[in-house]
Amino acid sequence: MKLEEKHRQFAVKCFAQFMTRTEVTDAFLTEFADDLPQPPPMQQLPMLHENQEQHENDQSIEEQLDKDEYFAIAFDELKEKYDYLYGNEADNKFNQDLPKLQEQIEIEYTQLIEQKCNTLHAQHLAAYQNQVDTHERDIRIEISNQLRRYNIKNPQFPQKYRELFNQTRNEYLGRYRNENLKNDDIVTIELETLYGYIKQQIFEVSDKKGATTNVRLAHNILKTIATHNLLKQNEQIADTNHQDTKALTDT
Numbered sequence: 001m002k003l004e005e006k007h008r009q010f011a012v013k014c015f016a017q018f019m020t021r022t023e024v025t026d027a028f029l030t031e032f033a034d035d036l037p038q039p040p041p042m043q044q045l046p047m048l049h050e051n052q053e054q055h056e057n058d059q060s061i062e063e064q065l066d067k068d069e070y071f072a073i074a075f076d077e078l079k080e081k082y083d084y085l086y087g088n089e090a091d092n093k094f095n096q097d098l099p100k101l102q103e104q105i106e107i108e109y110t111q112l113i114e115q116k117c118n119t120l121h122a123q124h125l126a127a128y129q130n131q132v133d134t135h136e137r138d139i140r141i142e143i144s145n146q147l148r149r150y151n152i153k154n155p156q157f158p159q160k161y162r163e164l165f166n167q168t169r170n171e172y173l174g175r176y177r178n179e180n181l182k183n184d185d186i187v188t189i190e191l192e193t194l195y196g197y198i199k200q201q202i203f204e205v206s207d208k209k210g211a212t213t214n215v216r217l218a219h220n221i222l223k224t225i226a227t228h229n230l231l232k233q234n235e236q237i238a239d240t241n242h243q244d245t246k247a248l249t250d251t
Helices: 005-016 019-030 052-061 067-150 161-176 176-183 184-204 208-250
Strands: none
Touching: 005 052, 005 067, 005 161, 019 067, 184 208
């Protein structure tokens, strides 16, 4: 798939918001699902024939279990059973029950054919699902490889998108300045976001020195989170004590 201008700009904006390549790829696949190459269509599944037109499609299934041969074997087994049960009266009893026995064998044969057909359907669907999964995995890898160059850290980053990247980055950072940071919950979320990002970098960076630096950063952020949470807890306890004292004084 060749990326269009709208795709490139979308990737630049995502990277400008500190998204990882995996996150950008996920967002891209969701945003442009209709633009992605579609998997090949599934071939028609064989079905049990309900009319003459469908009969030819079922021939391969029914050939696996020849009807005449199936009936012949079934009748032979029933005849032996009747001989054992009825002795000299076996032939008369067998002929009397023949219509019922034929109906029974017909039902069993139909059920067996249907079972084979269902098994074939399941195998067909599983094979197609594997085909779809492979297609989607290949598309994901292809898209991810193309998106990497739209991160400003990439040496192949197109310079014409630098202004778009910087503008998006400033807008993104601006949303978390001033009033937002006065909210304790937002501060906690931001600290946890930073910690999660640095922690991810620890596992992704192959450079030992860089990994050590990230470990120190993560440790410091974790201590900050713990300190911030402790201060919030102490403030809540102090506020509760103040309210209790006020209630006693009022009474």
